[in-house]
Amino acid sequence: MKFYYRAVTQYGKQIEGLIEARDVKEAAHYLKRHQLIPIKVTSPEKIGFGRFFSIFQKSSTKDLIFFTRQISSMLTSGLTLMQALVILRDQSRNTSIGPTVETIVTDVEGGKTFSGAIEKYPQIFSSIYIALIRTGESSGLLDKVMIRLADNLEKQQRLQQTIRSALLYPLIVVLMMIIVTIIMLVFVIPQLSGLYQNLNIELPLQTRIVLTLSDIVRTAWPLLLIGIVAVTYLTRRWYKDNTGRHIIDGYLLKLPIFGKLLGESMLAEFCRTFGLLISSGSLVVESLLKSSKVVNNIHYQEAINLVARRVEKGISVSDALGSSIYFPPYLTQMVKIGEQTGKLDDSLLKASEYYEREVEQTVKTLTTLMEPLIMVLLALGVGFLIFAIITPIWNLLSTIQ
Numbered sequence: 001m002k003f004y005y006r007a008v009t010q011y012g013k014q015i016e017g018l019i020e021a022r023d024v025k026e027a028a029h030y031l032k033r034h035q036l037i038p039i040k041v042t043s044p045e046k047i048g049f050g051r052f053f054s055i056f057q058k059s060s061t062k063d064l065i066f067f068t069r070q071i072s073s074m075l076t077s078g079l080t081l082m083q084a085l086v087i088l089r090d091q092s093r094n095t096s097i098g099p100t101v102e103t104i105v106t107d108v109e110g111g112k113t114f115s116g117a118i119e120k121y122p123q124i125f126s127s128i129y130i131a132l133i134r135t136g137e138s139s140g141l142l143d144k145v146m147i148r149l150a151d152n153l154e155k156q157q158r159l160q161q162t163i164r165s166a167l168l169y170p171l172i173v174v175l176m177m178i179i180v181t182i183i184m185l186v187f188v189i190p191q192l193s194g195l196y197q198n199l200n201i202e203l204p205l206q207t208r209i210v211l212t213l214s215d216i217v218r219t220a221w222p223l224l225l226i227g228i229v230a231v232t233y234l235t236r237r238w239y240k241d242n243t244g245r246h247i248i249d250g251y252l253l254k255l256p257i258f259g260k261l262l263g264e265s266m267l268a269e270f271c272r273t274f275g276l277l278i279s280s281g282s283l284v285v286e287s288l289l290k291s292s293k294v295v296n297n298i299h300y301q302e303a304i305n306l307v308a309r310r311v312e313k314g315i316s317v318s319d320a321l322g323s324s325i326y327f328p329p330y331l332t333q334m335v336k337i338g339e340q341t342g343k344l345d346d347s348l349l350k351a352s353e354y355y356e357r358e359v360e361q362t363v364k365t366l367t368t369l370m371e372p373l374i375m376v377l378l379a380l381g382v383g384f385l386i387f388a389i390i391t392p393i394w395n396l397l398s399t400i401q
Contacts, residue, residue, distance in 0.1 A: 003027045007036040036106065061160075063097040064124060065153045072146030081114055081142065100124060113137055128273060128290050135280045145280055152276050156269065159356055163265055166363040173374050177381060182217065184385055189214035196392055203392055210388040242298075249297045257369070261362045266295040267331065268355035270304065275348030284344075285312050300326055317344070330354070 005027060024041050031038045067088065074084035085105045092098045100121055107117035115134040118125045125133075129149065136145030193211050196203060203211070217224070238244035253259045273294045277287035288308035292301045303326040310320040318336035321327040331351050338347025 003041055005031060005038060005042075006040040007031050007038045033110070061153065061157050063092075065150060065157065067092070067097055067101070068146055068153060069150040072143060072150050075143035075146060082108060097124070114142070127293065128277070131282070131290060132276065132280050135282060139281055141280075148276055148279065152272055155272060155352075155356065159265060159268060159359060162360055162363055163261065166261065166366050169367065170370050170374055173378070177378060181381065181385070185210075185214040185217045189389075190218065192389055199392075199396060201392055201396055204388075204395070206384065206388040207392055210385065245298045249299055253297065253299065257362065257366050261359060261366065262297065263300075263326075264355050264358045264362060266297055266300050267327075268352050268359060269294045270300070271331065271348045271352035271355065275345045275352065278348065279345035284317060288317075303327070 003024065027041045028038045031041070070088050070091070071081075071084050074087060075081065079087070082105075085101065085108060089098075089101045089105050092101050103120070104114075104117045107120070108114060113134075115130055115137055118133065119130050122130075132145050132149055133142070136142035139145075189210060193214065196207070196211075239248055252262055255262075270291050274287055274291040277290060278284065282290070285308050288304055288311065292304035292308070295301055295304070303324045307317070307320040307324065307327075310323070311317055316336075316339055318332050318339055321335055322329075322332040334347045334351045334354075335344065338344035341347075
């Protein structure tokens, strides 16, 4: 069972984290045995916001990259793992990953392996990360594995930032458009509504639509807010269901441009992770099953798992990939070349670089297309509001003339 602890080190530094133990007494005894003075040891569920504790314990990708890159550099320069961890502990005291490094150092000093020490923090270190570290320890190539891990994390972060930048601009513009529309409906339109009633004129359809929307937003906003929250909650809950996830993930892949962007990004992640696992000495089937966990689309996950089952039956990786619609001919050919030359990991890494370039190109195309499209949508939205507001006044002026 996991326990949350707060303790003071022999240097007077206060740290906190999670610890595996049978009960509170065993957890406290473990801390004392490692020169830590326990201040508080309790189950995460018993503290305020305890059920959300794992969220606050998550370290950013930036911190994880810093941790991995620093360890790999120090190991390459000839330092032992323990020396590297101690130095890193002193460097990262004021970072979000600092308490975690402190505990890792304590565990390794107590005789645990490095992989065993980081295994306690699945919210920071993924199962693939831990498996690669364990492989590096058993093969004596931990320094090389750490370098590859750092490179992989940096590429992963760069890919995510590229996709995020493509989605951020339209999201901000749409959000601002919604805010402006709400301000118009809540504050501007009601003033004009009183004016129209005093003039006692017949209102055109578009004006009546805008006035009705204004009344709904002003009088029924609690119901609208509850409805939005309820729809969001039910959609997320439905997405967790197997059927709902199949439908939503399938729809996302069919979106124009965005579907291509998502597919290429998942292929890049899959190829890079699969190649990294193969290069570290993992078995092909095991590597495929682990690689399926890095993609965030259930259709790709099932396709990769199906490839693993076919490879387990004796089919080559390239043939297994070629039988699925989710893996394009380029990837199949690259894998076939890698199998023939005995350099499957190199072929996969080259394929991942190719798809990363494709993602960057798709993002550029998407950005180029989105700018005029967003401007047109903004013009239509603002134009409709202005047209609805001005039309009654224009009709009145025409009648007077």
